[in-house]
Amino acid sequence: MGQEKKLALITGAGRGIGKVIALQLAKSGADIALTDLNPELEDLKSELNKLGSQCLDFQVDVTDPEAIDKMVSEVVGSQGRIDILVNNAGITQDNLMMRMKAEQWSKVIDVNLNGVFHITRAVLKTMMKQRSGKIISISSVVGFSGNPGQVNYSSTKAALVGFTKSLAREVGSRGITVNAVAPGFIDTAMTQALNETQQEEILRQIPLKRMGMPEDIAHAVDFLASEKADYITGTVLHVNGGMY
Numbered sequence: 001m002g003q004e005k006k007l008a009l010i011t012g013a014g015r016g017i018g019k020v021i022a023l024q025l026a027k028s029g030a031d032i033a034l035t036d037l038n039p040e041l042e043d044l045k046s047e048l049n050k051l052g053s054q055c056l057d058f059q060v061d062v063t064d065p066e067a068i069d070k071m072v073s074e075v076v077g078s079q080g081r082i083d084i085l086v087n088n089a090g091i092t093q094d095n096l097m098m099r100m101k102a103e104q105w106s107k108v109i110d111v112n113l114n115g116v117f118h119i120t121r122a123v124l125k126t127m128m129k130q131r132s133g134k135i136i137s138i139s140s141v142v143g144f145s146g147n148p149g150q151v152n153y154s155s156t157k158a159a160l161v162g163f164t165k166s167l168a169r170e171v172g173s174r175g176i177t178v179n180a181v182a183p184g185f186i187d188t189a190m191t192q193a194l195n196e197t198q199q200e201e202i203l204r205q206i207p208l209k210r211m212g213m214p215e216d217i218a219h220a221v222d223f224l225a226s227e228k229a230d231y232i233t234g235t236v237l238h239v240n241g242g243m244y
């Protein structure tokens, strides 16, 4: 990033990949608006402050459009701008298709896809006025490869690719880039929930023979959020150790 202080808004920033993205963007000089369903953001806030980053935090559910609009107004009211949006919040509710409940299907679509719609639309107004912005959504390797037991989750992650490509075409003339990062299997609570056999099976499929670290994803997001990626839009950056 250049000299000017940027404001980055990150969803699901309370832990895992989102937290490390917040730390990385702060190291690159951005101020941060943290949002998460989980209200416990104080420790992360003070870590970000130590990195010289001004930090706002909001307990917001990405499925609640009214709360999102209020939060975005507060961020713009206080910081005057939003330069980077990272759509990171996401959940899994795995089940084989034959056993999948309608609620498991709907909940995952609501958080992983509808949530991205609500927050991106809210932030876009500001970016359109600024005539600049970087929108980065966290997809997944399973949106490309498929994964048994994840028909709901992989559908949302594949949908983010269409979302990214279409929006990139809509807003490119306003200086806004829209990209996605598709992580492979990353060592976070989401993958620690897998049993040992599932983890061994995953490692077998990864040419680089290790799970990714949240930092691997944060570096990719940091690049797409930087001026170095100004001419990149509508694309997906795969960060998966070569598994796909």
Ligand SMILES: NC(=O)c1ccc[n+]([C@@H]2O[C@H](COP(=O)([O-])OP(=O)(O)OC[C@H]3O[C@@H](n4cnc5c(N)ncnc54)[C@H](O)[C@@H]3O)[C@@H](O)[C@H]2O)c1
Binding pocket: 011, 012, 013, 014, 015, 016, 017, 018, 035, 036, 037, 038, 060, 061, 062, 063, 087, 088, 089, 090, 091, 111, 115, 138, 139, 140, 141, 182, 183, 184, 185, 186, 187, 188, 189, 190, 191
């Ligand atoms: N861990 C992986 O291997 C992996 C692989 C590919 C993609 N991803 C994607 O990366 C993103 C982050 O994953 P992670 O592994 O860090 O997950 P995580 O479960 O550790 O963290 C997700 C965060 O999102 C928040 N969140 C959940 N629902 C929310 C909601 N409705 N509103 C606001 N915040 C909400 C949670 O509170 C949590 O802090 C997700 O989109 C996930 O699908 C993860």
